[in-house]
Amino acid sequence: MTEIHSENMGAVPIRRVKLLNWLLFLVVAVIAVGIAYAILSSGSHVTSQQRVVQIESEVKCPSCDGVSALDSNTAGAFAVRSFVEKQVKAGESNSQIINALEASYGPSILMSPPAANGGTIMVLLPFVFAAVVMGLTGFFGFRRRRHRADDPVVGDLVPELEISIKDEDAAEKGAAEVEEFLAGARQDEVSGQNSFGRIRRSWPLYLGMLLIVAGVGSAIWVLRSQDNSQKQLVATAIQAQNEAQTILKARVLANQGQDVQALQLLSSVLEVDPNQPVALTYQGWLLRQAGEKDNNSALIGQGQQFLEKAVNLDPGYPDAHVFLGFVLFQDRHDLNGAIDQFSAFLADKPSASFISATKSVIISAYKQAGRPVPPQLS
Amino acid sequence: MTDQLRKKARNLKTGPKKTVRIIAAVMGLFLVGFAVLLATRKPVSMQTVASPLINKAAPAISGTSLDGKKVSLGSYSGQFVLVNFFASWCSPCQDEEKALVQFSSSSPSVNVLGVVFDDTNSSAAGFLHRYGANYQAVSDPNGQIALSYGVSQPPQSYLIAPNGVILTEIIGPVSFASLNQLVDIAKSRGF
Numbered sequence: 001m002t003e004i005h006s007e008n009m010g011a012v013p014i015r016r017v018k019l020l021n022w023l024l025f026l027v028v029a030v031i032a033v034g035i036a037y038a039i040l041s042s043g044s045h046v047t048s049q050q051r052v053v054q055i056e057s058e059v060k061c062p063s064c065d066g067v068s069a070l071d072s073n074t075a076g077a078f079a080v081r082s083f084v085e086k087q088v089k090a091g092e093s094n095s096q097i098i099n100a101l102e103a104s105y106g107p108s109i110l111m112s113p114p115a116a117n118g119g120t121i122m123v124l125l126p127f128v129f130a131a132v133v134m135g136l137t138g139f140f141g142f143r144r145r146r147h148r149a150d151d152p153v154v155g156d157l158v159p160e161l162e163i164s165i166k167d168e169d170a171a172e173k174g175a176a177e178v179e180e181f182l183a184g185a186r187q188d189e190v191s192g193q194n195s196f197g198r199i200r201r202s203w204p205l206y207l208g209m210l211l212i213v214a215g216v217g218s219a220i221w222v223l224r225s226q227d228n229s230q231k232q233l234v235a236t237a238i239q240a241q242n243e244a245q246t247i248l249k250a251r252v253l254a255n256q257g258q259d260v261q262a263l264q265l266l267s268s269v270l271e272v273d274p275n276q277p278v279a280l281t282y283q284g285w286l287l288r289q290a291g292e293k294d295n296n297s298a299l300i301g302q303g304q305q306f307l308e309k310a311v312n313l314d315p316g317y318p319d320a321h322v323f324l325g326f327v328l329f330q331d332r333h334d335l336n337g338a339i340d341q342f343s344a345f346l347a348d349k350p351s352a353s354f355i356s357a358t359k360s361v362i363i364s365a366y367k368q369a370g371r372p373v374p375p376q377l378s
Numbered sequence: 379m380t381d382q383l384r385k386k387a388r389n390l391k392t393g394p395k396k397t398v399r400i401i402a403a404v405m406g407l408f409l410v411g412f413a414v415l416l417a418t419r420k421p422v423s424m425q426t427v428a429s430p431l432i433n434k435a436a437p438a439i440s441g442t443s444l445d446g447k448k449v450s451l452g453s454y455s456g457q458f459v460l461v462n463f464f465a466s467w468c469s470p471c472q473d474e475e476k477a478l479v480q481f482s483s484s485s486p487s488v489n490v491l492g493v494v495f496d497d498t499n500s501s502a503a504g505f506l507h508r509y510g511a512n513y514q515a516v517s518d519p520n521g522q523i524a525l526s527y528g529v530s531q532p533p534q535s536y537l538i539a540p541n542g543v544i545l546t547e548i549i550g551p552v553s554f555a556s557l558n559q560l561v562d563i564a565k566s567r568g569f
Contacts, residue, residue, distance in 0.1 A: 104525060129408045209403075278442075
C-alpha cells in the first residue's frame, strides 16, 4: 500500500518540471534584460575618437586580406580612416558610416560580414532543425502524457490497484483484470501495427522530415539559381575579370618555374574562351619553352601556332609579337620574320621593364639582319 | 507485481525507444542534407560578388585633371563613360593601358575618364603620356573617389551609361575586345 503511494506517478515530477520552467524563465529574462541594457547603453559616453577607432576596427582595409583599416597602413586604409573621421565629425552615426562603406564595397568590407549568398540559410538551418526536433519531442511527450491520462493501462492502473488492494480478497482479482487488460492492449497494439493508424499518428514526424528535406532542397536550389541569375553584363565582366586573374596567376606560376600548373590554368581559360589573346600568347610561349627544354620540335611548333593565332587576333598586343619574334629568330632562324615581329612589338609601346628584359635578343636579331637598332633599345 | 505490470504497459506503448529512433533518423537525415549543402556550395574564395553599385547612380567625380583643368563626371552626362582607376606602379595597368588608349580613340561614343589611384600626379601623367593616352584623368589625393566606387586595387573600371547608372564593374586589366563587347551589349539593351 505505502509502496504504491510513493510511486504515485506524476505528482513529484510535475512539481520539478514547474520549478525548472520557472528557473529557465528567470535565466532567460535576466539574459534578455542584460542584452537589452548592453544594447541601449552602448554608444553613450563614447568620445568621437573612440567611435572613429571602433568603426575603423570594424571595417577592413580595402586592399588587404582580413586586416582592419585601423591596423593597416595602405593607401586604401588611409582613405577609409579619412572618410570615417570626416563622417564622424559631420555627425553621422556608426551605422550610417558603415552602411555608406558597405554601399560601395558590399558586406565584404566588414571585418565580420553578415552571412551572405545562402549563408543566412546555412546559419538558420540548424536552429530550424532544433526547433523541429524540439517540436516533435514536445508533441510526442504531450501525446504520451495524454495517452497516460486517457489510457487505463497506465493512467488508471494505480488507482485501480489501490482500490483493489484495499480489499485483500479482491487483490488477485484486480491483478487478473489488469493482466486481461494488458492482453487486450497487446492485441490492439499488434493490430495497430498492421494498420494505417500508426502512420496517421506519426504525421507530424513525416511532415517535419518533409519540411527539412524541402528546406535543404530549397537552399541548394536558391544557391544554384543565384549563380545562374547573374545579368549578362555582370557575367561578361566577371568572366573577363576571372580570365584576367587566372592569366595573372599563370604568369606568376610560370615566373616561379611551375610551367605545368601555369599551362593548366591557361588551358582552363582557353577552354572557356579559345580566342583569348593573352592566354594564347602565354600558352604558346610556355609550350615553346617546354619544347626547347626537351628538344621537342613538335612542342615548339604548337607554341608557334598559339603565338601566331594570338598575333592575328590582337595585333596590338606586344607580348605576342615579341614571343613570336623569339621563336622565329631562335628556333626558325627566320630573321626577317623575327624583325617584323620585334618592330611590331616596339610599335606597341611596351613597358620599359619588358623592353629591358628582351632587348639583348632583339638587338642581336637586328645586328644579324644588318639593320639599324631602333632607338628605344639603346 | 505492480512494477512488472507497469513495465509491461510501458513496453506495449511505442514509447521512448521509438521516439529516440525517430529523432535519430531525423537528425541523420538533416546531417546528410547539411553535408550535401556544404559539399555543393562554392568555397568563399571562389564566390564572385558583383559590386553593389551596379544599376545604381554613379558616385560623383569632380576634381582637378592632371593638366590642371576642372573635371567632373557630370560634364559627360548623356554619354557612355568608362571610369578607370589606375596607377603608374601597377603592372596590370601597364598591360591594359594600350587597350584603353585604343578603345578611347576608336570609340567616339564612349569617354574614358582616368582616376589616379595612390600615385603622384607626375608619375601618373608620365605613364599616360608614355602610352599616348589623350583622355582626361583626375587626381584623387585622399582616395575618396576610389572609396566611393569601392575600389580595392587598380586597375578597376566602371562602365557608366548615358543616364548615369553604373552598368558594370571590371576588376583587373581590360581588353579592347571585352570593352567593345560590353558597350555593344549595353547599347543593345537600350542604354
